[in-house]
Amino acid sequence: MEKFKITVVRLSLGVILIASVHVCLCAEQNSHVEEFHMVQDKSFSNVTIYDMEVTCGKHRPGMFPSQTWTCNDIRVNGMRMAYGYYPGLGADTRCTESGGFDELRQLCYKLMESIASNRQLWGAQVSNASCDYIEEKRVMLNLNLDGYYWKKMDPGYGWIETLQCVAFPKDDALSFP
Incomplete structure (x- = not known):
């Protein structure tokens, strides 16, 4: 026992x-x-890019994991920017007039350059767009062998309301595994 x-x-x-x-x-x-820092986005000032005036309206600020600049109600010489998918790959079959080709990353790069940002561009994202028909001429930034140019498009399906440009996180603010 x-x-x-x-x-x-x-x-x-x-x-x-x-x-x-x-x-x-x-x-x-x-x-x-790890701490996760959130940063309030900022808006861009109006600026001339490739001989066309890019304007941004007011926006409601949001919080993001890295510095972000928002261009709400984006217009180029008063025209909406065209939006669309690659034919056969998009969620909306009407929204294919642009063929999915655009140079939004370059547009973000130039917008960030205009505000003297020394941050590296991480990505360009369209956070608000429509595939509805719009009875206005539209425009999109394209690239050919001669360089970047604005392509004017007739009224049609697909336009961008909000473009956001996201910078790489600072080394001390966020780490990646």
């Missing part, structure tokens, strides 16, 4: 030791949670 009590006590102490080690390891693991 005495050996049984000693075995039970040892087993209980072993279980308590294992549970304590588990709790300590979990606490150590959970203490290494």
Whole structure:
């Protein structure tokens, strides 16, 4: 009977030791949670890019994981920017007049350059667009062998309301695994 009590006590102490080690390891693991900084976006000023005036309207600021600039109600010489998908790949079959070709990344690069941003462009994203028909001429930035140019398009399906330009996170603000 005495050996049984000693075995039970040892087993209980072993279980308590294992549970304590588990709790300590979990606490150590959970203490290494990275901070995630959110940054309020800014808007662009009106600027001339490739001989056309790009204008941005007012926008409601949002929070982003990296510095972001927003151009809401974007227009080029008063025209809406065309929007669309590659034919056969998009969610809306009407929204293919642009063929999915545009140079939004270059537009963001030039917009960021206009505000003297020293941040590297991470990406250009259209956060608000429509595939509805618009009874206005539209425009899109394209590239050919001679360089970038604005292509004017007739009224049709697809236009951009909001373009956002996102900068790479600063090294000290966000780390990638």
